[in-house]
Amino acid sequence: MEGILFPRGVVEGLEGLDAYRSRGGYDAVSRLGEFSPQDIIATVEASGLRGRGGAGFPTGRKLALTLECPETPHYVVMNGGEDEPGSHKDRVLMENLPHLLLDGIILAAYAVQAEKAYLYINHNYEAATGAVETALREAREAGYWGEDIAGSGFSLELVMVAAPSNYVAGEDTAALEVIEGKEPLPRQKPPFPVTEGLFGKPSLVNNVETLANIAPIVARGAEWFRSFGTAESPGTMIFSLGDEMERPGVYELPLGTPLRHLLEECGGGLKGGKPIKAILPGGPSSGFLLPDNLDLPLDHDALREAGSSIGCGVVKVLTEGDSVLDELMRIADFFAKESCGQCPACRMETNMLVALLKKVQQGEGNDALTEQFGKVIAFNKGKGFCSLINMPGPPIESAVRLFPEEFRGA
Amino acid sequence: MNRFCLVCQNVDCKSRGSEELMKELQDRVAAKGLDDVEVRSYMCFGACQEGPNMVVYPDKCWYAGVKSEDVDDIVAHLAGGPHVDRLDKIDPSLKELIYQLLDTGVF
Numbered sequence: 310m311e312g313i314l315f316p317r318g319v320v321e322g323l324e325g326l327d328a329y330r331s332r333g334g335y336d337a338v339s340r341l342g343e344f345s346p347q348d349i350i351a352t353v354e355a356s357g358l359r360g361r362g363g364a365g366f367p368t369g370r371k372l373a374l375t376l377e378c379p380e381t382p383h384y385v386v387m388n389g390g391e392d393e394p395g396s397h398k399d400r401v402l403m404e405n406l407p408h409l410l411l412d413g414i415i416l417a418a419y420a421v422q423a424e425k426a427y428l429y430i431n432h433n434y435e436a437a438t439g440a441v442e443t444a445l446r447e448a449r450e451a452g453y454w455g456e457d458i459a460g461s462g463f464s465l466e467l468v469m470v471a472a473p474s475n476y477v478a479g480e481d482t483a484a485l486e487v488i489e490g491k492e493p494l495p496r497q498k499p500p501f502p503v504t505e506g507l508f509g510k511p512s513l514v515n516n517v518e519t520l521a522n523i524a525p526i527v528a529r530g531a532e533w534f535r536s537f538g539t540a541e542s543p544g545t546m547i548f549s550l551g552d553e554m555e556r557p558g559v560y561e562l563p564l565g566t567p568l569r570h571l572l573e574e575c576g577g578g579l580k581g582g583k584p585i586k587a588i589l590p591g592g593p594s595s596g597f598l599l600p601d602n603l604d605l606p607l608d609h610d611a612l613r614e615a616g617s618s619i620g621c622g623v624v625k626v627l628t629e630g631d632s633v634l635d636e637l638m639r640i641a642d643f644f645a646k647e648s649c650g651q652c653p654a655c656r657m658e659t660n661m662l663v664a665l666l667k668k669v670q671q672g673e674g675n676d677a678l679t680e681q682f683g684k685v686i687a688f689n690k691g692k693g694f695c696s697l698i699n700m701p702g703p704p705i706e707s708a709v710r711l712f713p714e715e716f717r718g719a
Numbered sequence: 720m721n722r723f724c725l726v727c728q729n730v731d732c733k734s735r736g737s738e739e740l741m742k743e744l745q746d747r748v749a750a751k752g753l754d755d756v757e758v759r760s761y762m763c764f765g766a767c768q769e770g771p772n773m774v775v776y777p778d779k780c781w782y783a784g785v786k787s788e789d790v791d792d793i794v795a796h797l798a799g800g801p802h803v804d805r806l807d808k809i810d811p812s813l814k815e816l817i818y819q820l821l822d823t824g825v826f
Contacts, residue, residue: 650730657765660729664762664825678823688816689765 312561313525313537313545314518320405320559323440326447329408337527338415338453342461344527346376349420353523355531357543361398362388362481362516363592363621364696365609368523371513374503375421378511385418385426386488386507386514390472390479392431393592394643395623398547399517401559403430403437406521407444411467413523415454418465421513425466429484432471441469476647480695481514482506483649494649495695516621518547538564542608548622550576562607564619569603572626583628587711591620593640594700596707597633616707633712637705638666644701654692661685662701672718679716682709721755723776724748724797725826728760731767740771740785747794756797761826764817766809779818782806 312318316332329335337344354369375383387410391399402410418426428445430438445467449455456464470488477483478493485507487493506512522544526534535543542564548571550557555577562571568590572578579585588598590607596617598605605611612619627636645659665681668674686702693699709716726732726741745758764772769783773793780802782793792803 653731653763653767654765656729656767657763660762661765661820661825665820665823668823668825673824675823677819678825681820681823681825684816684819688812 318561356534361518375513383423384507384512385423389430392476392479407440413520497694564608565606587627589625591618592623596703652693654689655698658689674718724758725761726773729763732770737771
């Protein structure tokens with residue numbers, strides 16, 4: 310199936326500069342003077358692209374907000390921290406389509422009139438770092454970035470920064486802290502990075518996959534982009550399937566594709582043809598779905614209405630016999646360990662949820678204990694600088710609702 | 720039933736001296752022979768800015784911002800004396816949440 314990022318919707322190896330150019334790559338960059346920043350923003354806004362890092366914020370809006378800020382200079386940050394367990398999409402994009410990515414970063418930087426863009430890449434990603442490094446050199450030699458790009462009068466510097474691999478380091482404001490040479494700790498928002506970001510200046514911080522969509526949108530237009538996906542969630546998204554599936558890996562699919570297609574046609578079902586018990590469709594911070602939900606379209610709104618979320622497209626499937634409780638314990642434990650400890654409420658919540666789950670695992674579960682999950686989550690909701698505090702809630706609360714028997718005592 | 724004096728040992732409370740406080744309380748409780756009272760650590764009560772925090776349970780009595788000069792009065796309470804009202808300054812909704820958790824046995 311045709312993709313927006315991967316020409317055939319699947320990974321086909323590292324695309325070099327010539328191959329990328331032969332499919333129209335860097336065309337807009339090599340004619341940059343023919344476009345105004347507003348032209349690019351208008352096209353991205355018309356495309357309806359939403360951020361692919363998990364929050365789903367309209368990208369065109371973010372570009373416009375950044376450009377509008379009178380304070381200078383402006384910066385762009387490509388967030389390739391990618392610390393969500395099971396997520397490989399950003400790594401796969403950087404490893405295989407580095408020029409597509411740079412093309413998008415250059416266009417985004419022009420759109421917000423940034424003088425410098427930082428490529429923040431998980432330091433464990435050696436192959437991705439290497440591929441981006443090579444692409445940066447090739448693109449520089451070809452004149453796609455540097456001084457006075459293609460005679461447009463616009464100059465841009467691109468710099469790589471190694472990202473720590475802890476979870477909060479992937480949070481946008483923690484990325485800014487690292488680039489500034491500090492510890493990876495999220496900042497309190499507002500102010501948001503668009504107005505007060507890197508070094509206190511207006512900054513566009515976008516996920517790798519979001520930026521990868523910019524060049525195809527600019528090159529082929531909003532209407533073409535909207536021919537993929539749904540009216541509210543246009544375009545494609547990269548979904549990651551884990552080793553529990555017959556064919557694990559990443560798949561680019563139009564948003565709105567039924568979950569069943571991803572799991573059965575792409576993933577080949579669970580290994581050994583085992584039956585599905587539950588699905589976490591959007592990573593460890595999404596709510597559980599049941600096998601009855603297999604015909605749900607994979608888009609932001611449909612999953613939200615079903616009590617879950619699309620997150621960053623990491624799909625985890627449990628089979629009959631798998632314990633939902635064990636999965637919750639792994640999730641709760643992960644967030645407790647990854648909480649940076651800055652915000653008291655987050656520290657209390659993540660530790661408390663682990664303690665409660667332990668009680669249940671020890672066979673001491675009862676209705677009064679089960680009720681505490683919702684109370685702890687509700688009490689702490691939104692009380693942290695970053696969104697980590699809201700992460701363990703959806704899987705736990707959906708599990709309480711869908712699998713109450715797992716919370717009862719032995 | 721045993722009584723517990725739960726002393727928070729998370730980062731914030733520790734940085735405000737809760738480790739020393741717990742040790743002092745343990746020594747004093749032992750010296751006084753209060754066999755029904757166990758002074759032990761707790762992971763977090765979620766009131767870090769008010770720390771060091773401790774909760775006497777099942778009395779449901781929360782002491783915040785405890786200093787070593789408060790230990791005498793707290794030990795007196797544990798020995799059957801009055802609550803130390805001046806150390807009771809925590810928001811009732813947080814108290815309610817934590818007391819419920821303790822009631823369900825989350826220690």
